Amino acid sequence: MRVWWLLGLLLALEALEDGENRIKPTNKKVKPKIPKTKDRESADSTPKTQSIMVRMMDKGRFQTPAATLSLMAGQTLELRCKGSKIGWSYPAYLDTFKDSRLSVKQHERHGQLILANSTAADTGEFSCWGQLCNGYICRRDEANTGSTYVFFTEKGELFVPSPSYFDVVYLNPDRQAVVPCRATVPSAKVTLHREFPAKEIPANGTDIIYDMKRGFVYLQPHSGHQGVVYCKAEAGGMSQISVKYQLLYVEVPSGPPSTTILASSSRVEGGQDMSVFCTVLGEPDVEVEFRWVYPGQKEERPVTIQDTWRLIHRGLGHTTRMSQSVMTVEGFEPTDAGYYICTAQNLRGETTVATTVELS
Numbered sequence: 001m002r003v004w005w006l007l008g009l010l011l012a013l014e015a016l017e018d019g020e021n022r023i024k025p026t027n028k029k030v031k032p033k034i035p036k037t038k039d040r041e042s043a044d045s046t047p048k049t050q051s052i053m054v055r056m057m058d059k060g061r062f063q064t065p066a067a068t069l070s071l072m073a074g075q076t077l078e079l080r081c082k083g084s085k086i087g088w089s090y091p092a093y094l095d096t097f098k099d100s101r102l103s104v105k106q107h108e109r110h111g112q113l114i115l116a117n118s119t120a121a122d123t124g125e126f127s128c129w130g131q132l133c134n135g136y137i138c139r140r141d142e143a144n145t146g147s148t149y150v151f152f153t154e155k156g157e158l159f160v161p162s163p164s165y166f167d168v169v170y171l172n173p174d175r176q177a178v179v180p181c182r183a184t185v186p187s188a189k190v191t192l193h194r195e196f197p198a199k200e201i202p203a204n205g206t207d208i209i210y211d212m213k214r215g216f217v218y219l220q221p222h223s224g225h226q227g228v229v230y231c232k233a234e235a236g237g238m239s240q241i242s243v244k245y246q247l248l249y250v251e252v253p254s255g256p257p258s259t260t261i262l263a264s265s266s267r268v269e270g271g272q273d274m275s276v277f278c279t280v281l282g283e284p285d286v287e288v289e290f291r292w293v294y295p296g297q298k299e300e301r302p303v304t305i306q307d308t309w310r311l312i313h314r315g316l317g318h319t320t321r322m323s324q325s326v327m328t329v330e331g332f333e334p335t336d337a338g339y340y341i342c343t344a345q346n347l348r349g350e351t352t353v354a355t356t357v358e359l360s
Contacts, residue, residue: 052082053128053146065148070186073154077115081128081146085138086111091124093163120154120184121161125213149213151186158188158233158240170284170319171221171249180215181231181242188235192216195228195244223249248311248319250283256349257288257323261342267360268332274357278342280323284311289345290325295338304328334359 054062055069056078071077081088086106090113094102103114111128127147131138160182171177183190190210192201203210209217218225226249231242257280264275280288290307309323323344329336341354 051146052130052144053148054080054082055148056080065146067147068149068151068186070151070153071118073119073152073157075118075152077113077118077122077126077150079113079126079128079148081111081130082109083111083130083144084109085131085133087129087131087138087140088113089125089127090115091122093121118152119161120152120157120159122152123150123160123182123184125149151184153184157184158235158238159231159242160184162243164243166244166246168246168248168284171218171223171225171247172254172283173221173250174254175221177218177221177225177247178215179218179229179231179245179247181233181245182215183212183233183235185233185235186212188233190231190233193230193232195230201229221249225249248284250319254283254348257282257344257346257351259342259344259351259353261340261353261355263340263355263357266356267358268336269360270332270334272332273328273330274332274336275326275328276340276342276355276357278325278327278344278353280344280351281320282323282346284319284321286321286346286348288321288323290323291343291345292325292327293339293341293343294327294329294336295340296329296333296336299335301329301333301335304330332359 051064053065055065057063062080065079084106088104088111090102093099094115101116101118103112103116105112113126113128115122125147126149127145129146130141130144132141133139167180169177169179179192181190181192190212192203192208192210193199194201201208203216207219209219211217216231226247228244228246230244233240233242259278259280262277262279264277268274276294278290278292282288288309290305292303292305294301294303296303305325305327307323307325309321312320312322325342325344327340327342337357337359339354339356341352343350343352345351
């Protein structure tokens with residue numbers, strides 16, 4: 001009996017030594033641990049902005065507006081943006097004509113914009129932003145903004161109305177050009193056409209694209225694009241033609257005014273009349289302002305200054321704006337002799353030139 005007991009003990013010890021090789025493998029499924037919501041959010045450190053804009057609905061309800069809205073003309077649009085100092089942007093012509101239909105107010109905790117008796121001409125971008133102010137100096141708070149593009153659909157108006165029947169679009173080789181025919185119906189099919197020779201101009205996505213918020217965008221304008229064009233819109237079994245646009249190619253590059261100065265004569269006899277010409281060649285749609293400094297200024301000598309501008313065509317379809325300021329001195333006197341200084345200024349800078357006129 002003792003022998004059998006010892007034999008059993010030896011077998012048990014052997015089983016314990018080889019135990020790790022005697023365990024049967026299993027295919028037990030284990031569910032992966034998913035981090036809690038807070039853990040996932042903390043891992044993503046990218047700041048997320050939330051729109052501060054809401055639209056006033058019926059029965060006192062509020063709703064965050066979508067990127068685009070479509071409303072019937074005549075409806076009232078009321079937008080509110082959270083914040084104690086709110087800036088607003090809306091279709092520019094509402095400011096140009098000081099439209100009484102528009103009301104913008106700042107309340108204690110929100111800004112409010114109300115547009116009553118809307119029309120197709122009100123179609124456009126409405127946006128707001130918070131302002132961070134230090135005394136009288138404020139800057140835009142990019143973390144607190146809101147915007148929506150509103151289509152105001154009006155019977156018989158597939159395009160946003162234009163104040164004129166003909167408009168000019170300048171084609172600059174160094175920036176995009178836009179033919180601003182915007183539809184009032186988001187589902188409208190809009191195409192671009194050349195008047196002569198009559199043909200449709202395809203928006204191929206590489207040279208020309210259509211942006212419903214801007215119109216047809218020429219991505220890289222060149223002289224071959226010039227001519228008269230118009231847009232055609234189709235929606236709900238109706239079609240409409242836009243106003244016509246004259247596309248003019250611009251030769252002069254962007255920058256401060258390219259200015260020259262020239263006197264009618266560098267030596268003038270006493271009693272004679274004399275003129276000094278200050279001339280700028282620049283972009284057709286960029287205005288130029290002139291300032292003068294002249295010898296008789298301290299003595300308040302009377303002079304005549306006349307500013308004019310016109311478009312000139314310089315071959316191959318290139319168009320340039322010539323702005324000119326002419327100072328005329330009548331009955332030249334010794335006090336009129338000296339330096340005549342002209343400064344030409346546009347939005348991109350200023351240029352100063354000078355010439356000398358002597359008494360002969």
